[in-house]
Amino acid sequence: MDLQEYLKSVENLVDKSLFRYFGDAPGQLDKASAHLLLAGGKRLRPAMVMLAAEAVKKRSSDRIFPAALALELTHTFTLVHDDIMDNDSFRRGVPTVHTVWDEATAILAGDVLYARAFELICKAEAEPAAMVRAISMLARACEEICQGQSEDMAFENQDEVTRGEYLDMVRKKTGALYAAAAGIGAILGGGTPQQAEALHNLGMTTGIAFQIQDDLIDLLTPRGSSGKDRASDLRAGKKTLIAIVAEEKGIDLAPYKRNLTDDEIDSIINDLENAGVINEVRQIALDLVYNAKAGLSVISESEEKQLIIEMVDFFVTRRF
Amino acid sequence: MDLQEYLKSVENLVDKSLFRYFGDAPGQLDKASAHLLLAGGKRLRPAMVMLAAEAVKKRSSDRIFPAALALELTHTFTLVHDDIMDNDSFRRGVPTVHTVWDEATAILAGDVLYARAFELICKAEAEPAAMVRAISMLARACEEICQGQSEDMAFENQDEVTRGEYLDMVRKKTGALYAAAAGIGAILGGGTPQQAEALHNLGMTTGIAFQIQDDLIDLLTPRGSSGKDRASDLRAGKKTLIAIVAEEKGIDLAPYKRNLTDDEIDSIINDLENAGVINEVRQIALDLVYNAKAGLSVISESEEKQLIIEMVDFFVTRRF
Numbered sequence: 001m002d003l004q005e006y007l008k009s010v011e012n013l014v015d016k017s018l019f020r021y022f023g024d025a026p027g028q029l030d031k032a033s034a035h036l037l038l039a040g041g042k043r044l045r046p047a048m049v050m051l052a053a054e055a056v057k058k059r060s061s062d063r064i065f066p067a068a069l070a071l072e073l074t075h076t077f078t079l080v081h082d083d084i085m086d087n088d089s090f091r092r093g094v095p096t097v098h099t100v101w102d103e104a105t106a107i108l109a110g111d112v113l114y115a116r117a118f119e120l121i122c123k124a125e126a127e128p129a130a131m132v133r134a135i136s137m138l139a140r141a142c143e144e145i146c147q148g149q150s151e152d153m154a155f156e157n158q159d160e161v162t163r164g165e166y167l168d169m170v171r172k173k174t175g176a177l178y179a180a181a182a183g184i185g186a187i188l189g190g191g192t193p194q195q196a197e198a199l200h201n202l203g204m205t206t207g208i209a210f211q212i213q214d215d216l217i218d219l220l221t222p223r224g225s226s227g228k229d230r231a232s233d234l235r236a237g238k239k240t241l242i243a244i245v246a247e248e249k250g251i252d253l254a255p256y257k258r259n260l261t262d263d264e265i266d267s268i269i270n271d272l273e274n275a276g277v278i279n280e281v282r283q284i285a286l287d288l289v290y291n292a293k294a295g296l297s298v299i300s301e302s303e304e305k306q307l308i309i310e311m312v313d314f315f316v317t318r319r320f
Numbered sequence: 321m322d323l324q325e326y327l328k329s330v331e332n333l334v335d336k337s338l339f340r341y342f343g344d345a346p347g348q349l350d351k352a353s354a355h356l357l358l359a360g361g362k363r364l365r366p367a368m369v370m371l372a373a374e375a376v377k378k379r380s381s382d383r384i385f386p387a388a389l390a391l392e393l394t395h396t397f398t399l400v401h402d403d404i405m406d407n408d409s410f411r412r413g414v415p416t417v418h419t420v421w422d423e424a425t426a427i428l429a430g431d432v433l434y435a436r437a438f439e440l441i442c443k444a445e446a447e448p449a450a451m452v453r454a455i456s457m458l459a460r461a462c463e464e465i466c467q468g469q470s471e472d473m474a475f476e477n478q479d480e481v482t483r484g485e486y487l488d489m490v491r492k493k494t495g496a497l498y499a500a501a502a503g504i505g506a507i508l509g510g511g512t513p514q515q516a517e518a519l520h521n522l523g524m525t526t527g528i529a530f531q532i533q534d535d536l537i538d539l540l541t542p543r544g545s546s547g548k549d550r551a552s553d554l555r556a557g558k559k560t561l562i563a564i565v566a567e568e569k570g571i572d573l574a575p576y577k578r579n580l581t582d583d584e585i586d587s588i589i590n591d592l593e594n595a596g597v598i599n600e601v602r603q604i605a606l607d608l609v610y611n612a613k614a615g616l617s618v619i620s621e622s623e624e625k626q627l628i629i630e631m632v633d634f635f636v637t638r639r640f
Contacts, residue, residue, distance in 0.1 A: 029470040085424040104405040118459035128448030139438035
């Protein structure tokens with residue numbers, strides 16, 4: 001099976017399960033909780049859970065599928081809350097939860113998804129002691145995501161953000177959940193502590209690369225494809241790696257913290273490409289993925305290990 | 321040991337532990353997360369966890385103390401988020417988190433406490449299979465609390481709320497977490513499924529009574545003692561059991577949904593007392609506790625069982 005086939009099969013399975021659990025929601029809060037979850041998505045974190053479990057090959061990954069769903073719910077809860085804080089109005093091609101309902105409902109909808117993530121991970125079938133380690137890892141990731149989001153917001157009021165500060169923020173905001181996905185898959189799949197650590201590290205490092213690619217997509221991809229507002233980071237004056245590298249090369253993106261026409265955005269992209277900013281940022285993400293793959297030596301060769309390698313390559317080659 | 325001595329000992333232990341974990345917070349998000357947690361509180365949910373574990377008498381309750389802390393963190397996370405939604409500015413005698421910082425920080429501070437609650441419960445020492453059941457019960461309670469808060473807010477735009485609707489909302493909003501506290505204590509303490517169920521039920525029913533008493537306190541207790549804005553429910557036009565029973569007796573509290581002087585509040589209380597509203601509401605809470613205690617026959621007599629009985633009596637006799 002090639003990567004895209006594998007990802008499609010997980011996506012279908014996740015979509016079907018989520019629709020079964022959330023599709024027939026009776027009350028407004030249930031509908032609000034299901035809204036973004038049922039709006040699609042690449043379901044990459046569940047795929048990472050499943051592949052990590054299969055790569056350590058101790059038990060069928062079907063039995064731990066609820067943990068894969070738990071990771072998707074966790075991801076979605078953070079998006080629902082982040083959208084309130086960042087005042088974003090579109091996500092996955094649909095209006096955000098606080099836009100359709102209100103802020104109070106969006107806070108609660110996120111909290112419901114948060115709860116259900118932990119309910120779901122408890123439904124995985126694995127050794128109870130492994131379950132507790134996996135649950136603890138998920139909780140730890142949730143805390144790190146919050147710290148990352150907090151640092152991300154603080155950057156907006158900070159004159160200068162260094163590459164190191166940016167990468168540390170992204171490690172928490174995005175890396176932590178990919179790390180948990182891979183680590184939880186390995187733990188529940190019956191992997192050794194060394195294997196779980198290697199996969200956790202891989203998820204962390206490639207998760208950082210994933211976010212860098214997301215920042216590139218936010219800038220470079222037309223709204224129709226990404227489902228988000230185009231160049232929202234630029235218009236919000238976000239200190240992304242793109243902005244940091246641009247500043248190092250003498251291009252100040254701060255004046256573009258305002259509404260921008262498509263022509264203006266195109267012109268800025270052109271300047272950044274000519275100055276080598278886009279290529280340099282892309283190379284940082286590629287290097288992270290390259291180094292992460294080198295850490296997988298404790299996992300025996302298998303089709304699933306190969307798919308993990310292809311997936312993390314995909315993290316930094318995808319265009320949406 | 322009498323109840324107040326026992327509660328004081330748990331309170332001291334909880335305060336000391338929370339101060340150790342949260343007292344030296346470096347960043348603003350950590351400080352915001354610790355703010356309400358370190359502002360004191362009766363720590364009744366941790367006491368319920370510990371007493372339930374001791375009442376089923378299978379292992380020392382010290383080993384499950386992290387689960388007791390987890391219940392306090394869960395409670396506090398819901399307060400931080402509720403305060404945003406309800407726009408309350410004081411709690412436990414201090415300004416609320418979104419008042420001191422901002423809404424975004426308060427959303428994240430609640431989310432951090434939520435994560436740490438699950439991190440903490442994973443640190444309890446008990447049979448791993450029991451741990452997973454306990455964690456699942458906590459997650460289920462979190463979801464119910466959100467549903468309850470959602471219904472509570474919806475009541476404000478609802479012309480009529482029945483006693484049944486009110487009690488069902490409170491069962492979720494307050495009962496669910498006391499149920500989880502008692503149930504988790506029993507499960508981690510090594511109790512039988514019957515004992516865990518009996519204690520879970522007791523927590524649920526007396527939790528409802530606890531909230532009814534809270535509504536009475538909100539109305540009747542001067543601000544200095546409760547640490548909250550006085551008569552905040554009345555001024556917010558909340559459909560509490562007091563308002564519902566008042567309406568049944570021909571007293572409409574809706575016109576008092578506005579700023580009120582202390583004299584006006586005193587006069588309303590006088591009217592409600594003369595019409596028998598306060599006594600009737602109080603009696604409903606007393607009956608709930610009376611019935612809950614009758615369900616404890618599956619727990620052998622012990623000093624700890626006696627303390628549980630005294631604690632749930634205290635739920636409906638306390639004045640703050």
